[in-house]
Amino acid sequence: MANAETLFSLASSAALLGWAILAVAVFLRARDLLVAAARLVAAVLAGLYVALLVRGVALGPSLPEGAGFSTLAGVEALFSRREAILGGWIHFLAFDLFVGTWEAEDAGKRRMPGFLLLPCLVITLLAGPAGLLLYLVSALFWRKR
Template sequence: MNWEMIFGVANACALLAWVVLALSPKRERVVPYVFFAGTVLLACLYAGLIIPLMAGLISDGGPAGRPSADFTTLAGVMALFDSPGGATIGWIHYLAFDLFVGIWIARNADQHQIARWLQVPILFFTLMAGPIGLLLYLLLRLITGKKQDDALLPS
């Protein structure tokens, strides 16, 4: 399996989706496309790789003799990421979820008339360090005086 190629394609897909999300002038028209061509495609790629990997049907390309990969122990998770396949699949997981959160932030910010120039840096932080971008957006919602319960709950 060419893990480097899969990694590159996933990155390119996600980056294109982020650029469109951040820069599109009429966002409500493009968000469904970003969602399906970005998040859903990445989620399908993730599922199409993690399921056969965990079932032992494909190789992760990692070194022999390491602990078996599993999600129940730190050593198991480290073993999963200690291979080209595991790292690629883990990265696709991040890409899909961060893009999903970015779409939510962009749509919610548009609904609450938060200027695009404030959204773009938050979307950048969401792309680069997902939870920090989300936290910045929630803080912005609190600071801008929007309804507090709206700022804390996804809507």
């Protein structure tokens, strides 16, 4: 498997490609094909995440002492290794991009204009849950019109 820095660059570039596809889709009436292409990128990232997870669990060294999900210190210990940070990063890339594809798909069904959707996608790219919240509020506003 490629080294961590190479995987980081490849995954980040792939995610940006997916977001670029979504940015173009925002202004097209026929969004479905482009949203599906961006969703495919998210699926590839999810596959890479699973491969890293399986490799880390099956072939990696034992977890650092105190690592786990029940305390903040345990999570900090869990992410004390570079490979775990890479996996976490790819997790974010895949999930945020998938959320962006859902927003674009849902906005198409609502006939929400691109000028409302695009800021939501940008915020979702930069700060996932904040972008999702902005989209949900925008969709609620758009529905009430």
